Amino acid sequence: MNAPSADGVLDEAHRRFFGRLVGWLFRLTGDLQLAEDAVAAAFASAVSAWRAGPIPDSPEAWLRVAARNQAMSALRRDQRTIAVAPESFDDLRDETPMTSSLDDRIALLFVCAHPAIDPRMHAPLMLQAVLGVDAARIASVFLVPPSTLGQRLSRAKAKIRDAGIRYRVAEPDELPSRVGAVLQAIYAAYGLADPTADSADDRDSTLRHEALHLARLLTELLPDNAEAWGLHALLLHTESRRPARLVDGEFVPLGHQNTTLWSSEARHSADECLRRASALRGIGRFQLEAAISAVHSARAETGSTDWQSIVVLYRGLLQLAPSVGATIGAASALMQLEQLTESERLLDSLPADTVRDHQPYWVCRARLASVAGDSEQAQAALQRAIGLTSNPAVRRYLRRSVA
């Protein structure tokens, strides 16, 4: 009788409290690994205790005490007390629930995306420390051997501990870049910053939802940050169109998607986020990317795509935050407006070694050559694109365009 509801409470508690508890113990000990291990052990003991006995009135208080006890015995066992100031121990003993106005999860987000940490590790660290995502799943999504990811995570956590990286409120002049790193890591966690961009569509859906959850959390924690709203809008727009991307296992490109399959609920939330962002008047790359995405999504209501606006937005994006992805996006939008020379000029501007293995570049090249009537070049670029594709559905789709 008890079992299913205990599991429900556990799931809910994990979602709501994992990051908070890790952040709290990290703040007190400065040791991320210790904090994570203690919280994981607390949840493990909750599984057996809550399934067997009464579920505590306050799961959070129960978990807090359990995690604290785990942390204290680990500190004693390993004599790792050097990093812990005496007053912290008093805090550890204090059983009253935390009522800090600052959510401990934001401290963790900033620590995970600290400039002293390898940027590749920002997103994996966040997923593990703030959301408690299993390392093996993170490894699969980032296409890294699990053992390598494990080593990289341990190295990053050792650095945080030994270099004394602690949470402090960033100075106003450094806040934008620190928030930027947090946003970038959430963007990567969702799968948008993947170099093998074609496989992003198929990412572990729960992990995408975790990333969305982090993006929403950031808007709650930093409601005055326009870019945080921009990122959330971008992820929601992307998510809203996802149901139309794979139909009966076959890939459907954005322009051919059946808009009735798009989620209008997610679209409206995304548009609302973007309105919040623009009211704050601080333009940035995530808002521009979200605005581009919003123009695509608007096809569900207007029946057509306003390519002129998309080109304007891409020009802004290329000024503000030039990237390979933005250049390719701009080139394909220009193609829609039949500005082929300008489109080709943009593609030619990308360094050869950057695009050598970049699947979206070769897809764009193939389309451009095909529109320009050069079928030989189009076929060569398409072959290249197919060979660089790791998503089987996308590979089948591209193969169908082979003459």
Next chain:
Amino acid sequence: VQYAILALEAPADYAARTDALEAEAYWASWASYVTALRESGIMTAGAGLQPPETATTIRTRGGTVEVQDGPFADVKEQLGGIFLIEVADLDEAMAWAARCPAAENGSVEVRPVIPPMG
């Protein structure tokens, strides 16, 4: 760093090689993959293998030679091709392994190559 990409193909892949409906797509995927590897300038060697039933396996045990028809192990996925690539690190090698057509039905193994001896 040199890595070997070992393409372990599933029975469905070997069947597709000669299937009237699937052969074209099968060979075209491999042709694109090899083109991409070659155009990227990272492939140092590569070979596709005839199906497992064409294999002959040899063992010498205690002075006796044993010859057996077929591959050395009776497992579902069998080596169908091998590529040697020269890339910066394992991350890059993994990206190439993910693009390998064998990954869809079979599996793809990535292994560092032993550096030349002596």
